[in-house]
Amino acid sequence: MIDPQLLRDNPEVFKASQRARGESDGLVDVAVDADVKRRSAISESESLRATQKTLGKQVAQATGEEKTRLLGEAQGLAARVKELAQVAADAEAEFTRSVRGIANPIIDGVPAGGEENFVTLREVGDKPVFDFEPRDHLELGEKLRAIDMTRGAKVSGSRFYFLRGIGARLEIALMNLALDKALSEGFEPLITPTLVRPEIMDGTGFLGAHSDEIYYLPADDLYLTGTSEVALAGFHSDEIVDLSAGPARYAGWSTCYRREAGSGGRDTRGILRVHQFNKLEMFSYVLPENAEAEHERLVSFQESMLQACGLSYRVIDVAAGDLGSSAARKFDIEAWVPTQGEYRELTSTSNCTTFQARRLDIRYRLESGKTTPVATLNGTLATTRWLVAILETHQQSDGSVRVPPALQPYLGGLELMEPVA
Structure with a gap:
């Protein structure tokens, strides 16, 4: 498996290697996009969990219509967090699939071709x-x-x-x-x-x-x-x-x-x-x-x-x-x-x-x-x-x-x- 950090930092290294091998470099873009989507979903999910924690404290102190409103917000947040978890899981699966299809990047000086x-x-x-x-x-x-x-x-x-x-x-x-x-x-x-x-x-x-x-x-x-x-x-x-x-x-x-x-x-x-x-x-x-x-x-x-x-x-x-x-x-x-x-x-x-x-x-x-x-x-x-x-x-x-x-x-x-x- 390739180094995911190197892929994030310099995807062109992998694209050039794939082309030198005579293989498609499209998987590199797929992997990068999946990685961005996964990390974005995780980041948003973590932010929403922090909001959930704060909202939970507010619900505990609220009464009447205010409590009803806050509970509605909490349910909406929970649904979004669940949705993001699935997005992250799907993106992780796509990232793993695409990364495993990318060959080890060649060392500088390796001749291109067949x-x-x-x-x-x-x-x-x-x-x-x-x-x-x-x-x-x-x-x-x-x-x-x-x-x-x-x-x-x-x-x-x-x-x-x-x-x-x-x-x-x-x-x-x-x-x-x-x-x-x-x-x-x-x-x-x-x-x-x-x-x-x-x-x-x-x-x-x-x-x-x-x-x-x-x-x-x-x-x-x-x-x-x-x-x-x-x-x-x-x-x-x-x-x-x-x-x-x-x-x-x-x-x-x-x-x-x-x-x-x-x-x-x-x-x-x-x-x-x-x-x-x-x-x-x-x-x-x-x-x-x-x-x-x-x-x-x-x-x-x-x-x-x-x-x-x-x-x-x-x-x-x-x-x-x-x-x-x-x-x-x-x-x-x-x-x-x-x-x-x-x-x-x-x-x-x-x-x-x-x-x-x-x-x-x-x-x-x-x-x-x-x-x-x-x-x-x-x-x-x-x-x-x-x-x-x-x-x-x-x-x-x-x-x-x-x-x-x-x-x-x-x-x-x-x-x-x-x-x-």
Whole structure:
């Protein structure tokens, strides 16, 4: 939820943000008008209640026709107060409805426009060059007996898979490398629930435009999470978080589920876009004034992981129209996928400022003793999709794949993954 005081003081900030996102700014006017109407009704009602109190004393002392007249006035005031209470309630409902439809205002510098309007901040690493026709990750995975899509489809349907043998070991190695990185940077590890209540899913902002990508279990009124961000945000819901010693940082390890509604084409081949995958997600609760610095810090952790895996990548500033409603800014890191001849997203990290915290009632205490919303940020540190870039980048002409040195200790010192006859 947005900051109502900022909305009152500077509605143009929200209008400009909505336009940059490619969304209507009309809701901003609706929210402002509803807020004015609500506060006006409350103010008039309070004034009338004071008049009622004075009139009550006069009625108690009056007699005869004067008392009758005053009683008539009191009844009229009571009816008006009741009417104003309904006006305020209706305006409050309209304000809440409209405010919940307004996305988190973007941070200055976020590019306007849609998916294609991102800005490349930097490209890092040399793109791999081969003196042979490179194989895609699925062909490599099948030769290594690391990926089994056929049996995944047999058991669960399309876009499901088995990681087996070296494939399973490689993913676990990657996740453990990420976990060690998170631990070294002060993150507390959590294995999170993958089923959450509707109020937690809604509080993080996932029940908006992309709610059709979320699995829902109506018999239990629970949602399957597409990222442990949801559970990590809900971890401190309705709480006052102690940030006196610095940010509260968590690393959530979980299985994730997504319908991937609307995606198709080449992304249906292999494990680039699947319905189930594993992920290690960073999540930070910080003071609002430190959120942008924390955002850069999360990106640096992600970059160190991609560099450790020997991947060529670029960092992009995602355009406003491609942000979720919760994010005020998002940086994606995309790795080079040789057989596709382009960069593909491996990580995202979002600065959600106080948007999620307001919806989930997560606060910290000021020196004055008052409480105010924290800022929340999230970012992927490793996920199953990374195997796509790792296999394709480090492949050899015979179908074997070199193991990045950083991953070798987690694979018993294995340096080369070789095809299985």
